[in-house]
Amino acid sequence: MNNAILTVVGLAIAIASADARSQADAAVKDKAQTCAACHGPNGNSTDPQYPILAGQTARYIFLELRDFKAGRRHDPQMDPMAGNLTPDDMLALGDYFSKQTKAPNGFNADGGKVALGAKKSDEVLCTMCHGGGFLGQNEIPRVAGQHYAYIKKQLADFKARRRTNDAGNMTSVAGTLSDADIENLAQYLANL
Numbered sequence: 001m002n003n004a005i006l007t008v009v010g011l012a013i014a015i016a017s018a019d020a021r022s023q024a025d026a027a028v029k030d031k032a033q034t035c036a037a038c039h040g041p042n043g044n045s046t047d048p049q050y051p052i053l054a055g056q057t058a059r060y061i062f063l064e065l066r067d068f069k070a071g072r073r074h075d076p077q078m079d080p081m082a083g084n085l086t087p088d089d090m091l092a093l094g095d096y097f098s099k100q101t102k103a104p105n106g107f108n109a110d111g112g113k114v115a116l117g118a119k120k121s122d123e124v125l126c127t128m129c130h131g132g133g134f135l136g137q138n139e140i141p142r143v144a145g146q147h148y149a150y151i152k153k154q155l156a157d158f159k160a161r162r163r164t165n166d167a168g169n170m171t172s173v174a175g176t177l178s179d180a181d182i183e184n185l186a187q188y189l190a191n192l
């Protein structure tokens with residue numbers, strides 16, 4: 001083949017793959033619309049019972065969707081949502097929400113409780129896993145700036161072993177926390 005033909009073939013392939021990519025982008029945006037009903041536009045939920053997904057790690061989102069679908073994590077609203085997703089959808093949605101910019105959660109923290117929460121977090125070495133500033137990494141979630149009510153519920157759920165999809169890490173950590181610790185940590189983390 002001469003160079004001109006090669007260029008044409010190369011261009012055709014580039015156009016076809018860009019086309020496939022934009023179709024995939026449109027499909028994931030379409031799916032994300034369903035999620036927006038609860039998790040808000042771009043995953044920035046304004047109702048604190050629904051976790052913010054914007055800026056969460058892609059790997060963690062994928063794993064949670066897989067766990068909801070497999071029945072390892074339960075929530076009456078979330079179970080049917082995950083039940084409809086294929087592993088490819090889960091990967092695409094994880095990628096999509098991880099790339100959205102997280103908006104402020106609008107929480108008004110109590111300064112005294114925030115200070116006590118920070119102290120408890122240092123004592124327990126939470127950031128050994130969650131990373132500096134609780135920004136998360138890979139399978140470990142970002143908790144910084146998450147909704148206060150949601151954080152509080154998760155810590156209580158781990159403590160009571162209502163949520164057990166964490167390979168034992170969080171159930172054992174939460175088992176050592178008092179109700180006051182949970183309140184102070186939720187204040188501290190929502191305020192980050």
Ligand code: HEC
Pocket residue numbers: 031032034035036037038039049050051053060061062064065074075077078081082093141153
């Ligand atoms: C009808 C409301 C509703 C819809 C729609 C919904 N979710 Fe959820 N989702 C929830 C609730 C409630 C929780 C928190 C459950 C709990 O308290 O443990 C949740 C939790 C999650 C979590 C775990 C987050 C974390 O920080 O652990 C992920 C990931 C998630 N949803 C993704 C999605 C995706 C992707 C979609 C769209 C395909 C979606 N959700 C649609 C209600 C919903």
Ligand code: HEC
Pocket residue numbers: 051063120121124125126127128129130139140141142143151154155165166169170173185
């Ligand atoms: C040994 C590692 C480890 C330590 C230490 C740890 N975590 Fe976690 N944490 C995890 C993992 C892993 C998950 C995700 C579990 C899963 O896959 O569902 C998690 C989940 C969470 C969640 C739920 C997030 C969400 O979006 O649902 C909160 C809140 C949390 N951790 C807070 C804390 C706090 C506060 C501390 C310290 C008191 C702490 N963690 C210490 C590993 C750890």
